[in-house]
Amino acid sequence: MSVLVYVEQADGKFKKSGFEAVSYAKAIADGQGTHLTAISIGNVGENELKELGKYGASKVLNVSSDQLKNFVNQAYASVIVEAAAKENADIVVLSNSFSGKGLAPRVAVKLKAGLVDGAVELPQTADGKFTVKKNAFSGKAFAVTELTSANKVIALNPNAFGTKESAGDATIENFIPEVKATDLTAIVKEIVRATDKISLPDAELVVSAGRGLKAPENWGMIEELANLLGAATACSKPVSDAGWRPHSEHVGQTGIAISPNLYIAIGISGAIQHLAGVSSSKVIVVINKDPEAPFFKVADYGIVGDAFEVVPKLIEALKAHKG
Numbered sequence: 401m402s403v404l405v406y407v408e409q410a411d412g413k414f415k416k417s418g419f420e421a422v423s424y425a426k427a428i429a430d431g432q433g434t435h436l437t438a439i440s441i442g443n444v445g446e447n448e449l450k451e452l453g454k455y456g457a458s459k460v461l462n463v464s465s466d467q468l469k470n471f472v473n474q475a476y477a478s479v480i481v482e483a484a485a486k487e488n489a490d491i492v493v494l495s496n497s498f499s500g501k502g503l504a505p506r507v508a509v510k511l512k513a514g515l516v517d518g519a520v521e522l523p524q525t526a527d528g529k530f531t532v533k534k535n536a537f538s539g540k541a542f543a544v545t546e547l548t549s550a551n552k553v554i555a556l557n558p559n560a561f562g563t564k565e566s567a568g569d570a571t572i573e574n575f576i577p578e579v580k581a582t583d584l585t586a587i588v589k590e591i592v593r594a595t596d597k598i599s600l601p602d603a604e605l606v607v608s609a610g611r612g613l614k615a616p617e618n619w620g621m622i623e624e625l626a627n628l629l630g631a632a633t634a635c636s637k638p639v640s641d642a643g644w645r646p647h648s649e650h651v652g653q654t655g656i657a658i659s660p661n662l663y664i665a666i667g668i669s670g671a672i673q674h675l676a677g678v679s680s681s682k683v684i685v686v687i688n689k690d691p692e693a694p695f696f697k698v699a700d701y702g703i704v705g706d707a708f709e710v711v712p713k714l715i716e717a718l719k720a721h722k723g
């Protein structure tokens with residue numbers, strides 16, 4: 401028995417959420433008294449593969465194939481399952497990212513495994529049971545799920561566990577899976593990035609703004625603040641519905657769910673549908689001119705004030721600090 405973790409890459413580099421999944425899987429492997437194997441699919445260089453050892457993988461299966469260069473849900477799921485069989489892994493860990501959300505159920509079905517998606521803590525194994533705490537109802541509640549199956553699949557919510565280094569070297573092994581034509585009926589030929597900005601789901605810092613900003617031309621100060629902090633930008637639903645900002649920035653129940661280390665909400669009321677996508681952020685800072693705005697109830701820090709006065713002052717202070 402062992403633990404297998406699938407580590408996502410983009411352009412030959414592992415994502416931070418991938419290192420986090422390895423750290424989490426290593427803690428599970430330690431708890432089970434077994435070892436951790438990581439699997440990488442796509443063209444990743446040896447130095448990058450070795451990085452996985454730093455987070456606890458003792459072996460890395462490297463699948464380097466032009467056919468599998470870009471993410472293909474069905475084929476990647478088959479490769480992960482083949483690797484699990486090869487490694488005799490009974491626990492498979494992935495990140496609950498955009499692609500992880502598609503992969504985890506497919507892997508679980510193929511392995512006849514119980515699945516926990518959106519895990520936020522390490523499994524508890526008291527009394528011989530295997531339970532995992534996960535987000536439920538778009539982050540409005542937690543559910544503790546017991547997995548009773550022999551095989552288990554866990555998809556970890558990004559930023560829920562953090563990365564943890566555990567000194568060690570990984571051996572790299574080339575792995576050539578049997579890819580069936582039926583797994584490649586829909587393939588990604590090319591990926592064209594719409595923006596070079598920090599990707600929202602991976603961002604550790606997020607500056608977000610809502611209808612309180614009044615008009616799209618007022619986003620200059622939001623972008624400036626985000627640039628100074630090295631943060632991604634986000635927005636509320638009405639803002640993207642109005643076309644003030646792209647839909648890719650819309651966070652909440654019907655948008656992207658994020659859990660960055662810092663979420664700064666500017667001119668956003670804090671409606672329950674918005675909170676559903678951001679309430680698991682580690683630290684929430686709210687800037688709103690209405691002291692009764694619901695967002696203040698979940699804020700770690702709140703500034704009651706006009707965004708058009710507060711944000712320029714923050715920018716000034718950050719520039720002075722950086723200077």
Ligand SMILES: Cc1cc2nc3c(=O)[nH]c(=O)nc-3n(C[C@H](O)[C@H](O)[C@H](O)COP(=O)(O)OP(=O)(O)OC[C@H]3O[C@@H](n4cnc5c(N)ncnc54)[C@H](O)[C@@H]3O)c2cc1C
Nearest residue numbers: 610611612636637652653654667668669673674689690707
């Ligand atoms: C089924 C459903 C799904 C939904 N999904 C989502 C979702 O995924 N994401 C989402 O965001 N919403 C979602 N909504 C909409 C949600 O209910 C709210 O209507 C929306 O979040 C409000 O956006 P807002 O806070 O930007 O705007 P408003 O509610 O208009 O709030 C603007 C805020 O800005 C403050 N403000 C105004 N001027 C200033 C100023 N000068 N300085 C500082 N503060 C100022 C105001 O006090 C107010 O609190 C959904 C709704 C439904 C019904």
